[in-house]
Amino acid sequence: MTRTEARLGRGRVLILTTCLVILAAVCGREAWGYVEAQRFHRLVEAIAARGEPTNEYRARERPPGGDTGTAAPHAARHYAAAAELLIRRPEWNTAVLAGLRAAHDGTLGDTETRGHIAAFAVENADALRLVRDARTLPFHGFRLPRRFRFSPDITLSYLLPAAAMARVAAGDGDGALAHVGDLIGLLRTTASEGSFGMIYPGRSLEQAVVLTGLTLRLAPPSSAALAELDTLLTPAAEMDTMARSFQIDRALFIDQVWQHLRTGRSLTDDNWAVSFAQSPWLHHRINGGLERFNLLVAAARTPWSERLEALDAAARRVPRIETTPLRRGLLRNLERLLDSGHHQSAARHAARQAIMARVLRTVVAIELYRRLEQTLPDDLADLGDPARVADPLAASPLQYRREQDGYVVYGVGANGQDDGGDLGVLTNPHAIGWWIPPDDAPDWGLRVRLPDAAPTQ
Amino acid sequence: MMTDDEQGTDALIEARLRRYRPAAPPADLRRRIVPPVAPRWLWATAALLALTTVGLSWATSRVELRTAEILGDGVPAASLPGGPTDDLVTGGERE
Numbered sequence: 001m002t003r004t005e006a007r008l009g010r011g012r013v014l015i016l017t018t019c020l021v022i023l024a025a026v027c028g029r030e031a032w033g034y035v036e037a038q039r040f041h042r043l044v045e046a047i048a049a050r051g052e053p054t055n056e057y058r059a060r061e062r063p064p065g066g067d068t069g070t071a072a073p074h075a076a077r078h079y080a081a082a083a084e085l086l087i088r089r090p091e092w093n094t095a096v097l098a099g100l101r102a103a104h105d106g107t108l109g110d111t112e113t114r115g116h117i118a119a120f121a122v123e124n125a126d127a128l129r130l131v132r133d134a135r136t137l138p139f140h141g142f143r144l145p146r147r148f149r150f151s152p153d154i155t156l157s158y159l160l161p162a163a164a165m166a167r168v169a170a171g172d173g174d175g176a177l178a179h180v181g182d183l184i185g186l187l188r189t190t191a192s193e194g195s196f197g198m199i200y201p202g203r204s205l206e207q208a209v210v211l212t213g214l215t216l217r218l219a220p221p222s223s224a225a226l227a228e229l230d231t232l233l234t235p236a237a238e239m240d241t242m243a244r245s246f247q248i249d250r251a252l253f254i255d256q257v258w259q260h261l262r263t264g265r266s267l268t269d270d271n272w273a274v275s276f277a278q279s280p281w282l283h284h285r286i287n288g289g290l291e292r293f294n295l296l297v298a299a300a301r302t303p304w305s306e307r308l309e310a311l312d313a314a315a316r317r318v319p320r321i322e323t324t325p326l327r328r329g330l331l332r333n334l335e336r337l338l339d340s341g342h343h344q345s346a347a348r349h350a351a352r353q354a355i356m357a358r359v360l361r362t363v364v365a366i367e368l369y370r371r372l373e374q375t376l377p378d379d380l381a382d383l384g385d386p387a388r389v390a391d392p393l394a395a396s397p398l399q400y401r402r403e404q405d406g407y408v409v410y411g412v413g414a415n416g417q418d419d420g421g422d423l424g425v426l427t428n429p430h431a432i433g434w435w436i437p438p439d440d441a442p443d444w445g446l447r448v449r450l451p452d453a454a455p456t457q
Numbered sequence: 458m459m460t461d462d463e464q465g466t467d468a469l470i471e472a473r474l475r476r477y478r479p480a481a482p483p484a485d486l487r488r489r490i491v492p493p494v495a496p497r498w499l500w501a502t503a504a505l506l507a508l509t510t511v512g513l514s515w516a517t518s519r520v521e522l523r524t525a526e527i528l529g530d531g532v533p534a535a536s537l538p539g540g541p542t543d544d545l546v547t548g549g550e551r552e
Contacts, residue, residue: 004495004496004499007496008495008532012495014500016495019503020499020502020503020506023503023506023507023510024506026506026510027506027509027510027513030509030510030513030514030517031513033513033517034513034516034517034520035523037517037520037521040524041520041521041523041524041527044524044527044528045527048527054527054528055528055529120500131515254528255528258524258528262525263520264520
């Protein structure tokens with residue numbers, strides 16, 4: 001029996017010791033919380049010092065003159081206004097579907113279809129004009145009223161193909177290519193709105209590829225219109241938006257976490273006692289997530305040839321399928337996002353977009369060459385500027401192969417090596433005679449069947 | 458002068474008292490006299506821990522205030538009344 005025990009009695013000593021241990025634990029929790037708060041502060045400070053967004057809503061830069069009706073015009077306002085016009089016309093998507101079906105079935109030239117989708121273009125002339133005007137304006141990011149359930153660019157990515165098809169149906173190839181240009185401008189300016197937008201299928205450049213093929217086949221445009229499309233597709237005009245997208249993701253992460261920290265809401269779905277006890281541990285995980293986001297942003301800035309490997313290295317963890325029952329809570333959702341391989345897949349999508357843009361540009365150049373020389377070039381060097389045909393993912397130029405009924409232009413796929421132009425199983429041959437490889441194809445490119453060639457499939 | 462009876466009674470009482478009052482003082486006599494108060498070192502430790510806890514909590518709140526200066530209030534501007542409308546169609550009318 002110790003002296004204290006002798007003095008106080010065993011029961012009292014036990015109670016006092018327990019109180020002391022609890023007090024020490026609370027003190028330790030505060031100390032750890034302080035360290036993690038400092039770490040969070042330093043991370044946020046470093047991001048802000050680099051001039052990168054730390055708040056998703058602030059990231060959407062306020063345009064000169066504010067947000068009211070007197071603000072200087074900027075592309076986001078025009079896109080939002082055009083989408084708003086479409087939202088108010090609930091019947092608009094039936095025309096889009098009719099156009100898509102006609103393009104797929106090869107019946108775009110039918111009188112009935114033509115009338116249907118031509119009327120659509122007339123009805124939506126105001127929205128189309130807004131989108132056309134937006135091409136020359138700066139984009140400040142969307143700051144949207146709550147009534148927008150979808151980002152306007154998603155709505156417009158239906159409008160513009162339909163408008164292009166309407167032009168094709170009317171025999172106006174130049175007008176159709178101008179709408180394709182609008183679509184490319186839209187895709188490029190709005191791709192910086194976060195990585196979820198990057199992987200949205202409707203925002204894919206392949207829409208522009210198909211529409212260009214459709215136009216060349218059914219309503220041949222003038223060489224001037226093709227040259228303008230070529231200008232839009234220059235690598236200089238290509239905005240490298242991946243790092244910016246990841247920064248927006250990170251800003252969203254910080255924003256959500258910060259609102260939870262400020263309001264004292266739990267980051268998990270545990271009860272308040274568990275949340276209180278483990279909050280430093282949760283802050284520790286938040287800071288870890290933020291550091292991983294920093295690595296992803298840094299990797300997204302490396303040159304294309306190293307970027308996919310750098311992103312894989314930054315993600316560190318192998319994407320896994322969760323076998324345990326899903327647990328809710330903000331932090332778990334955020335960690336699931338980081339662990340899911342989402343950013344790697346977004347990067348692969350962006351890499352494919354970069355390759356497809358160069359492939360489309362090369363195909364446009366080949367079509368221009370074919371108009372002048374009445375034959376296909378023997379080699380891509382015949383097209384002039386070698387920089388035009390550089391493969392972004394490889395040190396080599398794009399590859400070109402003549403075939404019996406057309407030609408293939410391709411670059412290396414996600415595996416970074418030339419697989420001899422293996423575009424995979426072409427499961428979706430379009431009526432236009434242009435074949436686009438699936439995402440998992442060994443090489444990415446385009447197979448073009450010439451209009452005057454005998455059908456082989 | 459006491460009678461024998463009286464002397465005998467006193468002796469009896471003495472003997473009985475002696476029987477119930479041990480000669481040596483009890484072992485826990487000190488405990489009976491000193492009130493059961495925890496030792497000073499224990500009070501000091503508890504006070505130190507409590508002060509440290511309060512201090513750390515205050516320091517954390519200061520750090521969070523500095524973070525708030527960088528991050529702002531984080532309220533989405535679009536959800537505030539009179540926030541941005543970005544609306545060419547309705548000329549700024551909000552639903």
